Amino acid sequence: MASKFRLFTRRFLLLCNIIVVAVFLLACLVPYVSPSGWWFLSILGIGFPFLLLFVIVFLVWWLVVKRKYALLSGIALLLGLKSISVFFALNFPGKFTTEKKGDFRIATWNVARFVEMKNNNNKGSQTRLKMFDLLKEQNADILCLQEFVHVDDNPEWYANINDIQTKLNYPYYTYTYYNDGNPNFVLKNGTIIFSRFPIVDSGMINFPRPSLREGLVYADIKVKDQIFRVFSTHLQSFQLRQDDYDKISKIKEGEDGIVSNSKTIFAKMKTAIVNRQIQTDIARKIMDDSPYPVMFCGDMNDVPNSYTYFTLRGNMNDAFLEKGRGIGRTFASLSPTLRIDYILADKSFGVKQFRRVVKNYSDHYLLVADMQLPKK
Known part of the structure; x- marks a missing residue:
């Protein structure tokens, strides 16, 4: 009984992962489609950070529980790399100086x-x-x-x-x-x-x-x-x-x-x-x-x-x-x-x-x- 429950849970989470990845990839397409024709799709762009978080959570989960399923989120992150790159700034911390730099x-x-x-x-x-x-x-x-x-x-x-x-x-x-x-x-x-x-x-x-x-x-x-x-x-x-x-x-x-x-x-x-x-x-x-x-x-x-x-x-x-x-x-x-x-x-x-x-x-x-x- 316990094994059946674990199997059901794993399949259910995999299904959720597939849905999240699909919506995440749709959100990554937002910059390339006409908002006037796909206005509802454009709303997904606003939710992009949360979709990204869910994809990462699933990636970590599967790496611990079932590594081969982590490939699903991993591929999604690679495909969405351009959208991710404009969302985060990964620069070393530096103090803004009062004295001007540049011209x-x-x-x-x-x-x-x-x-x-x-x-x-x-x-x-x-x-x-x-x-x-x-x-x-x-x-x-x-x-x-x-x-x-x-x-x-x-x-x-x-x-x-x-x-x-x-x-x-x-x-x-x-x-x-x-x-x-x-x-x-x-x-x-x-x-x-x-x-x-x-x-x-x-x-x-x-x-x-x-x-x-x-x-x-x-x-x-x-x-x-x-x-x-x-x-x-x-x-x-x-x-x-x-x-x-x-x-x-x-x-x-x-x-x-x-x-x-x-x-x-x-x-x-x-x-x-x-x-x-x-x-x-x-x-x-x-x-x-x-x-x-x-x-x-x-x-x-x-x-x-x-x-x-x-x-x-x-x-x-x-x-x-x-x-x-x-x-x-x-x-x-x-x-x-x-x-x-x-x-x-x-x-x-x-x-x-x-x-x-x-x-x-x-x-x-x-x-x-x-x-x-x-x-x-």
Whole structure:
């Protein structure tokens, strides 16, 4: 009887292993298929870290219990090596030095509207001051900020552009935004690039509807007689609200209404995935047309194992993979595996050091990298 139970258990676990490996390999295919046609498959990319964990657990289990079955997980890991390689950064630990290495320092951060937009002294405004102090500490030469807001000529609201220019010493900037405020004044919300080096040219492209009112901005920056182009954007998010997070909590806890709670969330995910592909394809084409070496700094709202990341990265270097370590989470909510913000650079640049600043001021973490200019 005991032997039959062991046989049943072994076969059941083998079946589970086969299913996990199949789903894992499907997740590895996500970067290579069209999200608009396979949007549900794209969701597997988000779950890639957990699928990878299950595959590794099965590998270890079979190595102990029945070695020949470990081959199943071993082959899956080999086939998924490219997806695994963009998920982990395996670099030796090194301390990020305040003193700059290379020719310039660049930073990117989704600042979540600096938490508070109205001029006051509440908790949100105190967080805004801490965010400004944190930016000052980095002493970056170039800042790429997403979900950046600014209000002109209204003392009741923060004029963030003026404050960053005067208090943090960034004389040059280019800004793509849309108006989403009171009709009596203009509240600008978008993506901005600040620079301490001259911006010799700039441009912006608004992504088409029905996607959200996002935009791609670029700046041609001159450093030591060399010009390179920096792109920044905020691609469409899932637009999850507090009630959506509450539904996710109910799903995690296995409460009643799992199906009904999932419908709205999956609908938002589908919309975001399809529209993000449109934005990604437009951004990739524009980056390919650049006459100068390119850098991309921004919030993709997508994980490394995705069509978005593989398309936008192309053959560029990922600063985190070059000099970071671990998983590199950049989004503070939902899951510890979400790396959705990036600093990418043409391979002609050198990545000298990289830092992820883990401070829960925004819902994203600040990224900083020291870069070496391309050799002439």
